[in-house]
Amino acid sequence: MIENNSENTNVLSDTALRRLRELRSSLLHLHKTLLEMERRDFERDFGRLTSGELLQLVINHAQFAWLRLISALVVEIDEMLNGDEPATMNGFQELLSQARLLFNSPADEAFKDKYQAALQREPAAVVAHSEVMNLLRPDSNG
Numbered sequence: 001m002i003e004n005n006s007e008n009t010n011v012l013s014d015t016a017l018r019r020l021r022e023l024r025s026s027l028l029h030l031h032k033t034l035l036e037m038e039r040r041d042f043e044r045d046f047g048r049l050t051s052g053e054l055l056q057l058v059i060n061h062a063q064f065a066w067l068r069l070i071s072a073l074v075v076e077i078d079e080m081l082n083g084d085e086p087a088t089m090n091g092f093q094e095l096l097s098q099a100r101l102l103f104n105s106p107a108d109e110a111f112k113d114k115y116q117a118a119l120q121r122e123p124a125a126v127v128a129h130s131e132v133m134n135l136l137r138p139d140s141n142g
Contacts, residue, residue: 012087020092023099023135024077030128031070034115037122038064066114069106073099100136103129 012020035058042063043049049057058064076095080087106112118125 010088010090012089012092016089016092017081017087019135020077020081020087020095023096023132024074024081026128026131026135027070027074027077027099030125030132031067031074033122033124033128034067034070034118035064037118037125038067066108066111069102069108069111073102096136099132103133103136 039049039054042057042061058067073095076098080091080095101107102111103115106115119129
């Protein structure tokens with residue numbers, strides 16, 4: 001019984017849930033911005049793509065592989081928001097730490113190189129990155 005009470009106090013607050021939803025939205029915006037940039041690059045070399053062709057490339061082509069790390073983060077947020085168990089503060093903090101690590105010190109060199117290059121050449125990516133980073137600030141409410 002005490003464990004249940006302990007678990008209930010660890011349930012994510014409404015403020016943290018709102019922040020998590022905002023983070024998801026900002027990550028999707030960032031992903032879309034980066035995806036459009038990669039699409040333009042690919043189409044410049046290989047010609048116009050249909051939506052179906054783009055989807056296949058996003059799933060299977062090496063040029064788009066680095067974006068899957070952002071997609072995976074969005075999936076983790078979706079699982080937290082829509083899981084059978086209520087989202088917890090511990091899970092939320094771990095997800096924020098994982099996101100901070102991805103954008104501040106990525107272990108994946110391909111992601112790091114592609115992401116830094118995108119920030120250097122795509123102003124919309126800088127704006128989207130800023131939105132994400134504001135939500136990842138440790139001093140934000142949660």
